[in-house]
Amino acid sequence: MKRALYVLREAVTGFRLHRANSMIGIVTTAFTLASFGLFGLTYLNVRNVARMLQQDLQVVVYLQDDISDADRERLEQQLRNDEQVAALTYVSKAQALAEFRQQFPEESRLLEGIGPNPLPASFVITLASSERPSADLADFGERVTEFSGVEYVRYNRDWIEHLTLIIRYFELGAVGMGIVLGLASATIIANTVSLAFYARKDEVEILRLIGATGLFIALPYIIEGAMLGAMGSGVALGLLWSGFEVLRARLADSVWLSDVRSLLKFFPAQVSIMLIIAGMMLGALASFLSVHRWMKVRV
């Protein structure tokens, strides 16, 4: 009991004794973790938006002009029964023309006098959301082109592929940055703890003299490192959150961006807690590595 108390008190004392160093450790850790967090936050939001965009994957299936009503109804049934189809709307030739006229009033005159309505009828299909939208879209397109009565199928795969690629790069970047910045924070914390350790070399010598085990000597420093890491990641989260709120307030002022605003999300509570725990473990590990070689010496 008294022993546990002693270790804790030493950790806090070390922290207070080297306040300047500790502050530097916390602040630099906070900034490295915050830049990682910024990246993570951007990733999180891009992924959210991408998920949403990918949710309305639209495919337009144009019908052959000479399709009979019976064949059309059979095709519609076939499509409705398809498990990849989430929703389906029929656009008749007349509707297509009306839409065209509405959208392009200038050009609509061109269509006049060239005989019957040249625009095809179509089914506008929304696909069920999927984990790999790009591939599913291609599959679906190829499959449906073979159905009888189908003239051709139009879908735009390019932007989805881009989005998927961007997200892939983001993920790679997040892993890379996480490793680099994690190592940087760990080095900073290890350094801070080493300084604290050296500053109290006399004390360590005395502890060895009276038979303290390596673990007992190292534990206050490991706890100190854990505190630095936890505080660093706490400050980092605070910084990120403030920045995030400022950005959201700015977006609220502009009318057309207010939609984006409602999409923006901060880290959920569990992720925030996990980030703090990760910072704590990083700090503890870093200080363990920086003092553990002293645990083994005889003197």
Add this chain to the structure above:
Amino acid sequence: MIHLFHVTKYYQGCLALHDVTLRVEKGEFVLVTGPSGAGKTTLLKLIFGSEVPTEGQILVQNRNIARLRPSDIPYLRRTMGFVLQEFKLLPGKTVFDNVALPLIIRGLSSTEITRKVMDALRGVSMEHKKTAWASVLSAGEQQRVCIARAIVNSPLILLADEPTGNLDPQLAHDITELFKAINARGTTVMLATHNRQIVEQVNGRVVSLHCGRLVTDQGGYR
């Protein structure tokens, strides 16, 4: 109790002890003397497990020090006390807390700690200063507190490396009396010094080293 058997110690090629064989029985008071650089500190450090012999064997309480793993050394040290020439107290702690440290390390309860610390402080006549900061003590008082810390665990062996080196003759005399009293209660004491006055005052066994060799071994009940 302590048995050195043909012990040789080199520090990076520099000879510090050469073929030293020595046997110390329980309850003895052994003075280790010799000129500067003779190997007195080295001898004590070997017994304390701070250094490993280059050759030979060292048995302390039937444990082979040379073969001890570093992780076992702390447990060996809890059965010994070591007093150095420099006082080595934690300046930011009180006298009581300094003396309590070896007991806290062992995980004793508060009541036991208080009892043992007060016993040890009485043993060195420092109980009236228990709440004083270690940093404000005089030299003689600091050394007394160091001795209290060394004996608070009731060690079987007390090692002292020139404990009076930084003290004036009167204080040196008082501190030496303290060691004699501790020895009289049954603790084996090994004290390194080149002070003739202390050698005469103790009037016990004297082991003399010269250039790392044991040259004479007189007195005591051998």
